Amino acid sequence: IRDRAIAAFSASDKKWILDLLSDADLPVEDLNDEKLKNFLIAKDTDRSVLGVVGIEMLGENGLLRSLTVHPSFRGNGLGHLLTRTIESFARQNGVRTLYLLTMTAAEFFAKLGYEVTRRDKVPEPIRETEEFQNVCPVSAVCLLKVLGVK
Secondary structure, three states: OOOOOEEEEOHHHHHHHHHHHHHHEEEEEEOHHHHHHHHHEEOOOOOOEEEEEEEEEEEEEEEEEOOOOOOOHOOOHHHHHHHHHHHHHHOOOOOOOEEEEOOOOOOHHHHHEEEEOOHHHHOOOOOHHHHHHHHHHOOOEEEEEEEEOO
């Protein structure tokens, strides 16, 4: 991981990001440039995108989005690093609690301190996001993590 850089979204990375997310069977239909501006990208030394994570910030609450790592780089801590980095980014921007929906990664996030919560307990601005309303199925696991303040 040491020779890789985590950078903010750049328009030149958009195709890479959408391809990586699509390959991981993660939703991309609602990811416009406005939402992508709060994405972080892990790049290899050749500038190829190895991993991605994003956040939708809605006041003191945030919706963690689209964490994935290229299959050939999984298992080396990059997913943890991306999660910790987006948590720090969220905290610096006033987000106190992060929420997420997942079909496949509940155990991964539980190891990072996320707890299962009911969808109807999620604050209204998060419930009204496109991801909650239309993108993720109701069978997705809903998790939260209280970040506190920095």
